[in-house]
Amino acid sequence: MTNGLKLRWNYGKWKDTFNMKDVLRIAAIGSVDDGKSTLIGRLLYETKSLPADKVEDLIRASKRRGFESPDFSLLTDGLVAEREQGITIDVAHVYFQTPHRKFIVADTPGHEQYTRNMVTGASSSSAALILVDARNGSLLQTYRHFFISHILDLSTIVVCVNKMDLVGYRETPFRTITDELSSFAVRLGFPKAKLIFIPLSASLGDNITTPSRNISWYTGKPLLEILETIPISAERNTLPFRFQVQHVLRSKLPAFHDYRGYAGKISSGTICVGDTVTVLPAQYTSVVTGIDVAGKRVESAQAGESISLQLSMEVDLGRGDMLVKENNMPTIARSVEARLCWLTDRPAKLRSRYVLQHGVRRIRARLDRVKSVIHPESLEEANTSETLAMNDIGDVTLTAAQEVFYDPFARNKANGAFILIDEVTNDTAAVGVFIS
Amino acid sequence: MEYLKELEYEAIYVIREVAAQFENAAILFSGGKDSITIAHLARKAFFPASIPFPLVHVDTGHNFPEVMEFRDAFANELDARLVVGSVQEAIDSGDLMEQKGKYASRNMLQTPALLKTIERFGFDACIGGGRRDEEKSRAKERFFSVRNDFGQWDVKRQRPELFDMLNGKIHKGENIRAFPISNWTELDVWNYIKQEQLALPSLYYSHMRPTFERDGLIWPVSDFVRLVPGEIVRPRRVRFRTVGDMSCSAAMESGASNIDEILYEIENAQTSERGARIDDKWSEAAMELRKVEGYF
Numbered sequence: 001m002t003n004g005l006k007l008r009w010n011y012g013k014w015k016d017t018f019n020m021k022d023v024l025r026i027a028a029i030g031s032v033d034d035g036k037s038t039l040i041g042r043l044l045y046e047t048k049s050l051p052a053d054k055v056e057d058l059i060r061a062s063k064r065r066g067f068e069s070p071d072f073s074l075l076t077d078g079l080v081a082e083r084e085q086g087i088t089i090d091v092a093h094v095y096f097q098t099p100h101r102k103f104i105v106a107d108t109p110g111h112e113q114y115t116r117n118m119v120t121g122a123s124s125s126s127a128a129l130i131l132v133d134a135r136n137g138s139l140l141q142t143y144r145h146f147f148i149s150h151i152l153d154l155s156t157i158v159v160c161v162n163k164m165d166l167v168g169y170r171e172t173p174f175r176t177i178t179d180e181l182s183s184f185a186v187r188l189g190f191p192k193a194k195l196i197f198i199p200l201s202a203s204l205g206d207n208i209t210t211p212s213r214n215i216s217w218y219t220g221k222p223l224l225e226i227l228e229t230i231p232i233s234a235e236r237n238t239l240p241f242r243f244q245v246q247h248v249l250r251s252k253l254p255a256f257h258d259y260r261g262y263a264g265k266i267s268s269g270t271i272c273v274g275d276t277v278t279v280l281p282a283q284y285t286s287v288v289t290g291i292d293v294a295g296k297r298v299e300s301a302q303a304g305e306s307i308s309l310q311l312s313m314e315v316d317l318g319r320g321d322m323l324v325k326e327n328n329m330p331t332i333a334r335s336v337e338a339r340l341c342w343l344t345d346r347p348a349k350l351r352s353r354y355v356l357q358h359g360v361r362r363i364r365a366r367l368d369r370v371k372s373v374i375h376p377e378s379l380e381e382a383n384t385s386e387t388l389a390m391n392d393i394g395d396v397t398l399t400a401a402q403e404v405f406y407d408p409f410a411r412n413k414a415n416g417a418f419i420l421i422d423e424v425t426n427d428t429a430a431v432g433v434f435i436s
Numbered sequence: 437m438e439y440l441k442e443l444e445y446e447a448i449y450v451i452r453e454v455a456a457q458f459e460n461a462a463i464l465f466s467g468g469k470d471s472i473t474i475a476h477l478a479r480k481a482f483f484p485a486s487i488p489f490p491l492v493h494v495d496t497g498h499n500f501p502e503v504m505e506f507r508d509a510f511a512n513e514l515d516a517r518l519v520v521g522s523v524q525e526a527i528d529s530g531d532l533m534e535q536k537g538k539y540a541s542r543n544m545l546q547t548p549a550l551l552k553t554i555e556r557f558g559f560d561a562c563i564g565g566g567r568r569d570e571e572k573s574r575a576k577e578r579f580f581s582v583r584n585d586f587g588q589w590d591v592k593r594q595r596p597e598l599f600d601m602l603n604g605k606i607h608k609g610e611n612i613r614a615f616p617i618s619n620w621t622e623l624d625v626w627n628y629i630k631q632e633q634l635a636l637p638s639l640y641y642s643h644m645r646p647t648f649e650r651d652g653l654i655w656p657v658s659d660f661v662r663l664v665p666g667e668i669v670r671p672r673r674v675r676f677r678t679v680g681d682m683s684c685s686a687a688m689e690s691g692a693s694n695i696d697e698i699l700y701e702i703e704n705a706q707t708s709e710r711g712a713r714i715d716d717k718w719s720e721a722a723m724e725l726r727k728v729e730g731y732f
């Protein structure tokens with residue numbers, strides 16, 4: 001019962017600390033059985049994010065499967081098939097918070113067959129935990145996930161060398177993995193400063209929230225502290241203004257008789273009332289006369305905000321059209337170079353047509369060239385392929401039916417990625433990033 | 437950016453995508469806090485235009501009367517069209533059969549009634565208030581979740597969802613369930629309700645009500661649940677944390693009579709939000725099995 005306690009609790013103060021916390025989106029990735037689900041379950045448990053009834057459910061479900069101690073992977077392996085097979089099939093998103101930060105964690109599958117679901121989890125994250133089994137070292141799937149994280153430009157990668165209990169908490173296996181993946185990072189061009197290594201045991205709880213006495217040779221921080229201090233970048237505001245029209249709003253209310261609002265989410269940059277904008281593809285200019293953010297009148301808006309804009313001229317502007325600022329245009333081209341991750345079991349075929357969805361804009365595109373398929377471990381490029389099979393990563397040339405207004409992904413994530421949709425199955429066949 | 441704002445912008449973006457990608461979409465409206473939040477976000481997403489979707493409610497005939505009243509007043513105020521799919525009608529016409537016994541509930545009948553309503557009105561997308569933190573199979577949901585022409589969810593073949601690009605392309609007969617508040621937790625929803633000063637049905641707040649105990653849960657007394665010998669009716673001060681049917685929502689003892697007290701209570705809760713959902717306790721995979729069949 002809450003009566004009596006309420007006096008000591010102050011909503012205003014609570015709300016300030018609650019809302020002012022920043023949020024880190026992380027994906028747990030790595031090869032099959034390396035302990036992703038177990039680690040996330042352990043994090044939930046150690047941060048006291050699990051209410052008593054969920055802990056009871058967990059213990060009950062673990063006993064039913066013949067485990068004496070709780071099997072933490074059952075917390076996120078929520079599907080019947082996953083529990084039967086003891087593997088993760090699809091991404092689970094879980095939420096927890098500490099006094100410092102809020103976390104949205106994607107538990108992704110390690111199985112090669114379900115790489116598309118790993119890509120799903122990683123694309124919405126800004127940092128990754130790569131799990132590696134200390135006994136086995138880095139496997140092909142470890143490298144593939146690392147490579148994909150790099151392509152998707154995750155800002156920080158924490159390599160969790162797991163199951164240290166099974167190698168007697170010795171330093172040698174940890175060093176081997178550190179060396180393997182450090183040199184891989186160099187070959188990839190992944191910055192060393194954004195790569196962190198930590199030895200731990202997810203199932204026994206070593207180095208999760210407090211330094212483990214079993215691993216005294218490790219002098220770094222425990223995992224939770226690392227997660228609480230990973231920098232979160234806010235650079236999207238300082239990039240050039242990019243805004244795609246999602247939907248055109250017209251009102252029947254008498255007070256808004258001539259209202260025409262261009263609704264959308266700002267991809268990058270900022271906009272103020274009075275700014276001159278250029279409309280793409282038409283290339284004429286107009287002036288912003290009003291901005292509504294979530295139904296409220298404002299003077300300016302920034303990246304990530306869902307807004308609706310009004311312009312000075314009655315212009316012909318529809319879904320997928322883009323507003324930019326004159327002195328800061330994106331690349332405009334019909335033929336584009338991109339790196340693709342192929343995600344579906346119907347292989348890519350040269351000269352096939354796909355729907356290219358860039359943000360909310362859809363246009364037809366043809367796959368003109370597969371320049372190379374890149375091996376995820378050796379990073380060697382094979383140049384003879386005419387196709388991309390499921391899970392292949394390759395560089396291609398696409399020709400679109402209309403001009404695409406994009407930025408290279410390396411310069412502007414929010415305007416630099418796209419998906420290809422297979423028109424026969426309607427499936428999302430690939431994710432791509434514009435290269436140049 | 438403030439965390440709640442980030443969630444709000446994300447939800448508005450998804451709701452606008454539904455309006456742009458589909459011809460005949462609807463909001464699934466139960467009268468609970470999550471669907472009220474969705475409707476409010478939709479109002480913001482299209483302001484000053486009106487919400488381009490009807491509200492769809494699947495009426496099991498076993499609803500809390502407070503919720504029904506609230507539903508009608510809410511739709512009226514929003515100036516939205518209300519579409520009601522009726523389980524009672526489907527039972528009367530012989531399409532569905534009432535369950536029997538102590539645990540009889542119309543919860544399982546809700547899914548076929550929902551699917552019939554979707555078919556009858558030809559909805560190609562339904563917006564739901566499902567959240568990933570509610571339940572372990574919901575944790576697996578996408579923003580756009582494809583249902584086949586039997587309304588079923590194929591969990592092994594979900595489309596990848598990359599960055600914020602939503603692929604709502606479907607074949608005839610298929611439809612999409614869209615979940616704009618996927619990333620909100622229970623606490624986020626209450627915090628938002630507080631911030632936006634949203635009205636809720638009274639049963640979310642502490643009140644006295646005749647109840648009885650069954651299987652360690654506090655059940656509300658209603659015409660729809662038969663007491664068995666030994667079960668004693670007693671008035672208790674309670675509130676409901678989630679609102680479904682009267683036959684599947686258990687109450688919790690609580691003195692929390694305003695949002696601040698509820699926020700405090702949730703922050704310090706020893707049980708999870710759906711811990712008092714009788715329909716989740718049927719088996720370990722109760723929710724997934726219902727979802728596979730077309731529940732949202």
Ligand SMILES: Nc1nc2c(ncn2[C@@H]2O[C@H](COP(=O)(O)OP(=O)(O)OP(=O)(O)O)[C@@H](O)[C@H]2O)c(=O)[nH]1
Pocket residue numbers: 030031032033034035036037038039071073086087088089108109110111131162163164165166200201202203204
């Ligand atoms: N001894 C030991 N066992 C562990 C540790 N971490 C995980 N395990 C065990 O390793 C097995 C696989 O763990 P999961 O967490 O399911 O692995 P996963 O990486 O999520 O697997 P997928 O998602 O299917 O790729 C389980 O039996 C765990 O109990 C650890 O630190 N020590």
